[in-house]
């Protein structure tokens with residue numbers, strides 16, 4: 001039974017946060033630190049004082065991922081996979097490696113150090129909406145066994161990944177979580193993902209450059225604004241808490257009501273008609 005003075009059950013727990021140097025990952029690390037966890041932050045850039053230990057990792061590089069995973073001792077109670085790239089100006093292959101192939105290698109390398117009752121939460125995006133209709137393309141990719149085969153699948157399927165590697169990488173996260181959560185939960189490890197709507201982090205200017213400021217400004221937001229990084233980090237912290245002990249294989253939409261309003265036909269996209277349309281939407 002968790003005491004109410006450790007309401008989310010993180011006190012004294014070992015947690016890993018990738019992308020801890022910036023945005024949602026940094027917000028997540030700060031919250032976990034304040035909740036009494038021992039935070040190991042992984043990023044290509046140095047993380048700040050919200051982590052107890054910083055370990056450099058380049059998620060494009062299989063050796064770097066293996067080396068980082070080797071430095072981390074068991075037990076790991078919660079893993080937050082927050083690192084990501086936005087799309088252009090980064091290459092499609094770098095986007096696929098950082099957002100899916102490398103992140104998945106890191107997760108799989110750490111799973112053997114995670115005891116029953118632990119949990120993994122991975123940030124995807126509302127940019128991955130519609131992944132269920134893409135399963136015939138996504139399942140062969142997400143079931144590739146390792147970094148090398150995942151990378152080679154990306155290199156040999158540029159037409160499937162296009163027109164947006166960002167959207168495809170985020171669909172892949174949703175598909176992998178749906179597929180892999182079944183085997184993990186039988187070992188007592190919960191796996192879920194978060195699909196954020198547009199969020200004010202250092203990534204946002206890349207979306208504005210890539211899709212056009214008008215497109216981003218006119219994109220319907222039922223709640224009337226972007227999220228803050230903390231408004232994404234708290235639901236992520238909740239997902240990995242033992243308080244969510246029956247939540248597994250879930251895609252949690254933290255989008256200010258966007259998906260619900262879109263599904264029920266209440267959103268007006270006409271203002272986007274003059275803007276440059278993209279298939280995935282912002283974020």
Ligand SMILES: NC(=O)c1ccc[n+]([C@@H]2O[C@H](COP(=O)([O-])OP(=O)(O)OC[C@H]3O[C@@H](n4cnc5c(N)ncnc54)[C@H](O)[C@@H]3O)[C@@H](O)[C@H]2O)c1
Pocket residue numbers: 019020021022023024025042043044045057058059060082083084085086098123124125126127195196197198199200201202203204229282283
């Ligand atoms: N900002 C949004 O509107 C939005 C919306 C939906 C989803 N997301 C997703 O949320 C996650 C967090 O993004 P953010 O908005 O906080 O952006 P951010 O740019 O602030 O943070 C991304 C982090 O990933 C790290 N990173 C980049 N390349 C790396 C590499 N090769 N190896 C290791 N780390 C690397 C960066 O150093 C940075 O700390 C990402 O997966 C992003 O795709 C963002």
